[in-house]
Amino acid sequence: MNKTLKLGAALGVALGLAAVSTSISAHDGATGVVKERMGSMANLGSAMKGIKANLQASTKEQNEGLLLAATMIMEHSGGNLNKLFPKGSTDAPSRALPSIWENKAQFDAISNRLNDASLALALNASKALGKDASGLREGLIGERGEIISSLSDQAVPVIFKTIAGTCGACHQTYRAPK
Amino acid sequence: MIRLTKWRAIWLVVILTIVANVALYLFTSPVSVSRDFSQLKGDADHGNYLLRLGGCVACHTDVAKQGAFLAGGAPIKTPFGSFYAPNISSDQTHGLGSWTLEQFVSAMSDGRSPSKEAYYPVFPYAFYRSMTDQDLLDLWTALQAVPPSQEPNKPHEIAFPFYIRTAMKPWQKLFLKTEAFKASSDKSDEWNRGDYIVNGPGHCGACHTPRNLMGARKTDLSLSGSNSGPGGSAIPSITLGALEKQGWTHYDLIFSFQIGLKPDGDVMGGTMAEVVNESLQHLSEADQAAIATYLLREN
Numbered sequence: 001m002n003k004t005l006k007l008g009a010a011l012g013v014a015l016g017l018a019a020v021s022t023s024i025s026a027h028d029g030a031t032g033v034v035k036e037r038m039g040s041m042a043n044l045g046s047a048m049k050g051i052k053a054n055l056q057a058s059t060k061e062q063n064e065g066l067l068l069a070a071t072m073i074m075e076h077s078g079g080n081l082n083k084l085f086p087k088g089s090t091d092a093p094s095r096a097l098p099s100i101w102e103n104k105a106q107f108d109a110i111s112n113r114l115n116d117a118s119l120a121l122a123l124n125a126s127k128a129l130g131k132d133a134s135g136l137r138e139g140l141i142g143e144r145g146e147i148i149s150s151l152s153d154q155a156v157p158v159i160f161k162t163i164a165g166t167c168g169a170c171h172q173t174y175r176a177p178k
Numbered sequence: 179m180i181r182l183t184k185w186r187a188i189w190l191v192v193i194l195t196i197v198a199n200v201a202l203y204l205f206t207s208p209v210s211v212s213r214d215f216s217q218l219k220g221d222a223d224h225g226n227y228l229l230r231l232g233g234c235v236a237c238h239t240d241v242a243k244q245g246a247f248l249a250g251g252a253p254i255k256t257p258f259g260s261f262y263a264p265n266i267s268s269d270q271t272h273g274l275g276s277w278t279l280e281q282f283v284s285a286m287s288d289g290r291s292p293s294k295e296a297y298y299p300v301f302p303y304a305f306y307r308s309m310t311d312q313d314l315l316d317l318w319t320a321l322q323a324v325p326p327s328q329e330p331n332k333p334h335e336i337a338f339p340f341y342i343r344t345a346m347k348p349w350q351k352l353f354l355k356t357e358a359f360k361a362s363s364d365k366s367d368e369w370n371r372g373d374y375i376v377n378g379p380g381h382c383g384a385c386h387t388p389r390n391l392m393g394a395r396k397t398d399l400s401l402s403g404s405n406s407g408p409g410g411s412a413i414p415s416i417t418l419g420a421l422e423k424q425g426w427t428h429y430d431l432i433f434s435f436q437i438g439l440k441p442d443g444d445v446m447g448g449t450m451a452e453v454v455n456e457s458l459q460h461l462s463e464a465d466q467a468a469i470a471t472y473l474l475r476e477n
Contacts, residue, residue, distance in 0.1 A: 045443030052439060164437045164445050168455065171447025173242070177411030 034094045037084035040076040047072040048164070051121070057156045063128040066156065070122035073163065078115030082108045095176040107174055114166040116148050121159045123152035206351065210288050211358050213311050215279065221312075225320025228313055231465070232306065232379040236456035237263040249273075249327035254300055255409045258393060259336030261300040269326035282318050289350055296346035298334070299353075299393055305381035307356040313379065353394035368464075372472025375465060376401075380457075385413045385449065401473075408449045418475050431470035435459060 030038050050069035054062040087101045100107045119136060126133040140148055151159055182190075229235055229248075238248045245251075249272075251263035267273040274282065281292040289296055289303040297303060306314075339345065359378055361370040376382045377400075387395045388404045403415035414420065421431075430441045435458040438446040446454055458466070470476075 047443075048439055048445065049441075049443040052433065052443075161437055164439055167445035168438045168447065168451045171445055172451035172455075175447045177407070177409060177448040 029093055031091070033084055033086060033089050034091050034096075037081070038094070040081060040084060043072055043076050044167070047076075048167070051156075051160050051163070055156055055160065057125070057128060060129065063125045067122055067125035067129065067131075070118045070125060073118035074115055074122065077118060078112050081111045081114075095178070097174050097176050100174045107170065110166050110170045114163060114170075116144065117151060117159060117162040117166060120148050120151035120154075121156070121163065123148070124154075124156060124159060127152070210284075211307055213283060213287070213314070215283075215311055215315055218312055218315050220315045220319025222316070222319045222323055224313075225316035225318070227460075227462075228317045228379060229320055230457050230460040231375065232317065233302075233381060233453065233457050234266065234317075236452050238266050239456070241452070241456065246325075246327040246329055248321075248324050249329035250331060253332075253335070256300060256393075257406050257410075258298075258340045259334060261298060261334045261336070262332040263301070264331040265327060265329050266321060267324045267327040267329075268322055269328055272328055272330055273324075273326060274321055275326060279315070279318055282321070283314055286314055286317075289346075289354060295343050296350050298343075298346060299349070302381040302384045304354055304356050304395075305378055305384065307354070308359040308374070308378040310359065349392065349394070353392070355397075366471070368468045368471045369476070371465065372468035372470070375469055376472050380469065382416065386416050411448050416473055418473070421473060426474070428467070428470045428474055428476065431473060432463070432466045435461065435466045435469070 047069040050065055050072070054065035054069070057063055057066060085096065085100055085104075085107070087104075088098075090096050090098060122136055123133050126136060139145075151162060234248065237251045237254065239245055240250060240252045242252060246267065248266045250265045253260040253262055265272040268275045270276050277292060284290045285292075285297065286303055286306040286309070288307070289299075289301070291297060309317075334341070359374050362373070365373070383395060383400055385407050386401045386403060387397070388399050388402065389395055389406065401416045403420070404413040407413035425441050427441075434440060434446065435454065437459075438451060438454040440446060445451075461469075
């Protein structure tokens with residue numbers, strides 16, 4: 001195993017452990033779909049920490065870390081996240097607000113934007129690593145495709161700000177304060 | 179029938195005198211901060227920056243409903259009721275268009291409206307009171323250039339007895355103690371700048387400091403968090419001890435001001451997301467660093 005792979009694997013393990021650790025502490029009493037989506041949120045949080053740790057993106061290892069984190073966000077956003085919010089699933093300890101289902105289309109749109117922004121980050125990191133990104137580019141057509149491609153050309157902190165902006169937009173409107 | 183004896187009459191006079199003096203004391207306005215604008219010139223660009231730093235945009239613009247800039251904000255829900263930050267655009271009727279500099283300074287510094295009514299403390303004039311003359315003038319200059327909006331002001335939705343505005347005068351007498359900012363000579367410029375922002379225009383303590391039953395801040399518990407933040411939310415402590423316990427670093431704080439990300443990977447929500455979006459992320463890196471330096475007591 002070469003050095004890059006070792007570092008990438010180590011980061012993956014670290015992210016995974018962080019996710020599990022966060023997940024355990026935050027999931028006291030959660031069951032069913034609430035537990036499942038809180039696990040998703042914990043993974044998203046770990047991925048965000050992963051991006052923050054590699055924000056400089058000046059080394060191959062850092063770009064590997066960004067790609068890994070971006071892939072994790074893609075997996076836990078968009079349609080995969082939206083389906084974890086069936087109507088009325090507000091059982092404790094969920095902090096989901098009923099307003100989600102008053103405007104589910106807008107809620108889903110924010111989650112889809114998160115997916116798009118993380119895809120842009122994955123494209124950025126892939127380009128920096130010289131990796132084939134044809135798989136990521138599948139289906140990138142029309143206005144949405146242009147927006148994602150354009151965002152992927154931005155500096156990593158700009159893309160990260162977009163990602164965090166979608167998280168904040170959702171938390172501000174659809175998550176109850178502690 | 180009770181007979182008014184000599185001693186009873188003396189006691190009555192004493193009691194009435196005490197009551198009258200207490201009332202006189204409580205209903206006399208607090209001493210104004212001494213200010214002199216005669217040699218100053220307003221800087222609208224810096225004033226626009228202060229509109230962000232002071233949280234004016236966050237409270238006076240209904241961003242969620244895409245309201246006009248500074249034409250009135252979304253309700254601020256408190257234990258006393260819902261308050262609406264008014265239209266502060268340059269409109270002559272609904273905004274500040276007909277105000278004078280003196281009236282603006284009186285509002286910001288003494289919590290008094292042009293009609294001499296005392297403002298509710300949800301308007302953080304107790305913090306703005308410590309602003310420098312130059313900053314107040316710059317802010318005023320910027321506000322005069324804000325496009326007018328004819329959006330009418332919404333009345334506050336507060337229950338008895340809190341809607342009795344007259345009661346705010348004794349409140350001010352009892353609790354409006356802020357003085358003009360004084361830099362600490364044994365601290366760095368960055369630390370002092372952070373102190374000025376946090377305890378002045380940035381008014382962090384408006385939410386992060388607990389309040390007593392009368393809605394006044396418990397200043398001995400400054401920045402130690404509150405269980406009755408806007409909308410009934412719990413506001414975390416941002417004292418040095420609390421920040422250290424949660425592992426916040428200087429970099430983490432600046433990062434959270436810019437992105438809204440906390441050290442645990444969560445992204446801020448609720449009113450703090452609004453503060454990041456409309457205020458903190460617009461600040462210069464130097465000011466963001468100054469706030470972090472002050473909160474972490476790094477000199």
